[in-house]
Amino acid sequence: EVQLVESGGGLVKPGGSLRLSCAASGFTFSNAWMSWVRQAPGKGLEWVGRIKSKTDGGTTDYAAPVKGRFTISRDDSKNTLYLQMNSLKTEDTAVYYCTTFKPRSGSDYWGQGTLVTVSS
Amino acid sequence: EIVLTQSPGTLSLSPGERATLSCRASQSVSSSYLAWYQQKPGQAPRLLIYGASSRATGIPDRFSGSGSGTDFTLTISRLEPEDFAVYYCQQYGSSRTFGQGTKLEIK
Numbered sequence: 001e002v003q004l005v006e007s008g009g010g011l012v013k014p015g016g017s018l019r020l021s022c023a024a025s026g027f028t029f030s031n032a033w034m035s036w037v038r039q040a041p042g043k044g045l046e047w048v049g050r051i052k053s054k055t056d057g058g059t060t061d062y063a064a065p066v067k068g069r070f071t072i073s074r075d076d077s078k079n080t081l082y083l084q085m086n087s088l089k090t091e092d093t094a095v096y097y098c099t100t101f102k103p104r105s106g107s108d109y110w111g112q113g114t115l116v117t118v119s120s
Numbered sequence: 121e122i123v124l125t126q127s128p129g130t131l132s133l134s135p136g137e138r139a140t141l142s143c144r145a146s147q148s149v150s151s152s153y154l155a156w157y158q159q160k161p162g163q164a165p166r167l168l169i170y171g172a173s174s175r176a177t178g179i180p181d182r183f184s185g186s187g188s189g190t191d192f193t194l195t196i197s198r199l200e201p202e203d204f205a206v207y208y209c210q211q212y213g214s215s216r217t218f219g220q221g222t223k224l225e226i227k
Contacts, residue, residue, distance in 0.1 A: 035216075037165075045157070045165065045208050045218040061215070064121070097164055105170035106155035106212045108177075112164055 002026040002109045004098045009114030016088050016118070022081040022098030022111055030076040031055065035101040036083050038094035039113075046094070048072075048083070050101055065091075088118045122147055122211050124219035132227040139196040141222045143209035148189045153213030156185055156194045159221075160205045168207075169194060201226075 008020040022034070033056070036048035049062035051072045060072050071084040081098055095115050099107035123146040133139055143154070152172035157165040167176040169185035172192055182197040196203055204226050209219040 037218075044221045045159075045210075047210075047216040047218060050216070063215075101212075103212070104153070105174070105176070106153075106167060106210060107157075107165075108167050108170075110164040110166070 002100070004100070004109060004111035006096065006098050006111045006114040009096065009116045011117045011119065012088055013120055014088060014090055014118055017084070017086045018088065018116060020083040020085070020096055020098075020114060020116070022083075024079045024081065024098075024100075027100070027109075029074075029079040033101040033103065034072075034074065034081045035099050035107060036072060036081075037097045037099055037107065037110075038092075039097070040091075040094045043094075048096070051081070085116070088116075090118050092116065093118045122149065122214055122217055124209055124211060124217055126207075126209055126219035126222045128222060129220075130223045130225060132225050133199055134227045135199050135201055137199050139194075139199055139203070139224060141194040141207055141224070143187075143192040143194070143219050145190040145192070145211060149192075149211045150213035152188055153211055154185075154187070154192050155210045155212060156183075157208045157210065158203075158205050159208065165208065196224075199224075 003025045005023045035050040051060045069087045073082045095113040097113045098111040100109040127142045154172045156169040159165040173185045206221045
C-alpha cells in the first residue's frame with residue numbers, strides 16, 4: 001500500500017525558514033517523480049513544484065510564486081522527499097501535500113498534508 | 121502559464137441526477153494532459169481521471185472524462201451521496217496548474 005506521510009509543518013514568522021519532509025513507503029521511491037501541492041485555508045489547490053527521479057535527471061521545476069525561495073530535494077536512501085522553504089511570506093500559509101507524480105497521469109497518490117502557518 | 125477556468129462555481133443537484141462539470145483552458149493542453157481530482161472536507165484530493173478520459177485505479181465507471189484542446193468535461197452519470205465534494209481540474213503538460221474548483225452540493 002502506498003503511503004506518504006508529511007511532517008515538519010508549524011508556525012513560523014515572515015522571513016523565516018522551514019523544512020518539510022515526506023516519508024514514502026509501499027512503492028519504489030527512487031524510481032518515482034514526486035511533487036508538492038499546497039492549499040491555503042478555504043482556497044483551491046496550487047502547484048508548488050516537482051522533482052524527477054535521479055534516473056530521469058533529478059531535475060526540479062517550481063511554480064512562479066515560490067521559485068527562488070523553495071527547494072525540493074530527495075534522499076532515496078531514506079525514501080524521503082523534502083521541501084525547503086525560505087523567505088516565507090504570509091501568503092505561503094497553507095496545507096502542503098506531498099504527491100507521487102507520473103508525467104502521463106498526474107498526481108496519483110497524496111499524503112494527508114501538513115499545515116504551515118506564516119504569521120508574526 | 122495555462123489558466124484553467126472551471127464552471128459552474130457551485131452545482132446543486134440531487135442524488136441520482138447527472139452532473140456535468142466544465143474546465144476550459146486559456147491555451148491548448150498538450151497531449152490531453154488533463155486530470156480531474158475529487159476533494160472531500162478534511163481530506164486530501166483523490167485522482168479520478170487522467171489523460172482527459174482515463175479513469176484512475178478504483179474509480180467507479182459513473183465517472184467519465186472527455187474533451188481535448190481547450191475544453192474538457194467531467195461527467196458523473198448518476199450521483200451517489202458520496203460524490204458531493206469539490207472537483208478540480210489540472211493540466212500537467214506545460215508546467216502544471218489547477219482550476220479554481222467546482223463545488224458539487226446536495227440540492
